Amino acid sequence: MKHILNISCQTSALSDLRAFLQQALGSSLLTEIEKHQVTLAVEEVCANLIIHSHGCNPQDSIQLEVKDSAEKLIFEISDQGEAFNILDYEVPDLKKVMIEKRKGGLGIILVKKIMDEIEFESKNGTNTCRLIKWFRS
């Protein structure tokens, strides 16, 4: 099964993203708690792109494709903005985030803890972040 969504680069689109994921994940083998967590991880990556790579410009958009197979779920997030390679981003220490009163950085911790694999590639002006979640048997 394949599900595709185009997301306008504004934070108000995040609730539509969650509704789309709820539907796309409906028949998957994940538990309710896992569905909630992967939704959060996908939203964190999209929110980062919307805010930091596209400056909340509603004329821009990002594409999300959800691919479901027998053993895993793949979330492919593509955009044509400034490349943000999540793999290059060092996960900040939680205490450091607290002391520095940084409101960012937490999303990336969540993505890295929730997803089993993360891939990133930038080719011909298109950046693709692939988040993979394996089904536990």
Next chain:
Amino acid sequence: MLRLEKTKEKQNDILSLFGEVDASNSVILDEAIQEIIASGAKSILIDGQNLEYISSAGLGVFMSYLEDFQEQAISMKICGLTPRVYEVFRILGLDQLIPIYQDRAAAFAD
């Protein structure tokens, strides 16, 4: 969609959250906490029993106050989280930094 409600109970300023907190509305949560602090609150209880979803934007709001609250001897507790929302706090390790209780009664008793 996020709705907030401010009440007082047993000398606690209670902020109840209804709905979802994400990057589009976390500023509302931030402003509500600022208002509670400005009113001189010393004991803040966040009631999350009707909180369906919170992303890092909302979690970051709580994080950003922790140090100031320590310095100013303001207590902040959270109660009533649903298992799936609690799990997000736990994954991040926020359950180690903010006291989280089953319900209001447990939060008041501590």
